[in-house]
Amino acid sequence: MDDKIYDSELKILEILWEGGELPARDIAWRAAELVGWSKTTTYTVLKKCVEKGLIARTEPGFRCRALLTRQAVQQKETRGLIDRMYGGSADLLVASLLEGKVLSGEEIARLRKLVEEMK
Numbered sequence: 001m002d003d004k005i006y007d008s009e010l011k012i013l014e015i016l017w018e019g020g021e022l023p024a025r026d027i028a029w030r031a032a033e034l035v036g037w038s039k040t041t042t043y044t045v046l047k048k049c050v051e052k053g054l055i056a057r058t059e060p061g062f063r064c065r066a067l068l069t070r071q072a073v074q075q076k077e078t079r080g081l082i083d084r085m086y087g088g089s090a091d092l093l094v095a096s097l098l099e100g101k102v103l104s105g106e107e108i109a110r111l112r113k114l115v116e117e118m119k
Contacts, residue, residue, distance in 0.1 A: 004080075005052075005054065005073060005076070005077065008045045008048075009045060009048060009049050009052070009054055010073070011031060011034065011035060011045075012027065012031070012042075012045055012046060012049050012054075012055065012064075013049070013054060013055070013066050013068065013070075013073060015027050015030045015031065015034070016055060016064060016065060016066040017066055017069075017070050020065070021063055021064065021065040022063065022064060022065075023061045023062060023063050023064075024042070024043060024046055024057075024062040024063075024064055025039075025062075027042060027046065027064060028042040028043065031045075046064060049064075050064075053067060054066070054067060054068060055067055081093070
């Protein structure tokens with residue numbers, strides 16, 4: 001199984017995170033509004049999401065709900081980025097994010113607190 005969460009699948013998850021458990025027709029309507037997808041496209045992506053275990057489908061009414069939280073997906077995608085682009089080194093990611101940025105005293109204090117909490 002492909003562990004990568006594609007942008008199209010993320011769109012479906014975002015709709016579900018915002019709306020909770022929804023019938024597929026409501027998801028299709030929202031996807032058409034947000035990204036211009038046809039009903040067929042939305043149903044195809046929903047099927048892929050079910051196959052990958054990202055969402056659950058229940059009957060009656062083809063209702064869908066996210067099986068992963070936004071935070072879980074953010075952590076998974078961040079770990080993937082760190083592994084792919086920074087050789088697994090989170091410190092290199094942070095250095096890249098902060099390169100050339102002047103941090104306020106408050107930002108530095110928050111970063112120090114995060115590091116202390118991680119010890």
